[in-house]
Amino acid sequence: MELLSPLVDKTSGVPIVCQPEMTDQALEKKMIGDLVAAADGAPADGLRAVVVLRRLADRVEAEQVGSARRLGWTWEEIGDALGVSRQAVHKKYRKVL
């Protein structure tokens, strides 16, 4: 993200830690501007993260249920481990496994 990348002096390649030509007021204004921009993008990123995490969780669940079944776990044991009913796991995975 551009916003988070450090400023680098183009000729020397040395990272710029602070900009001395900036007045305190200008620096403060810039920092507020950056914060507002980051906050505006925050819900979009946060909500997107929820969707991605759900998708990841679904994938891990499918892999783990498959592996448990191959190791001889019953649907009941898997349901207990996941905190759902035996019927719920069975209905969800009997066709795909």
Next chain:
Amino acid sequence: MFERFEQDGRAAVLSASRQASEVRFDSHIGTEHLLLGVVEAGAGGANLVGVSGDDLRRGLEELDHLALGAVGVAVPIESLANPARRRKRHIPFTSGAKQCLKRSLEIAIEIGSGYIAVEHLIAALVSGDRRDPAVRLLIHLGLDPGELAVEARQALQRRAS
């Protein structure tokens, strides 16, 4: 509404549906899938947008990765590539995607096209605000939605004359 779609416009919407359900395994068809659809449906859309379907899919994975980072979850980007989820045959459009389809019809009426082609869809897709998933993806890939809007309208005028 789909009877107004030109062949490539129809192909783009069908492709969007396929991209959402079979490639990305998402629960809805959003504007980002419509964008994938117009690029995948034929050379016209891909040339106009200036990126490939692979570029867009990679961009979506990068945005997923950034989003996880924003909430403090570190997952290797490769593990986001293949969600391996059961696909559903019929998935609905998001309200944003519905609005985009409606907007493409409005643009067609405004220009006097009498049909909806990929260029109308692109013009509608780039008119979203920065929160829109397709606009977000375009900006992430370094493309300018405003510029694309102008190019789409120019392409439509060329097609009409």
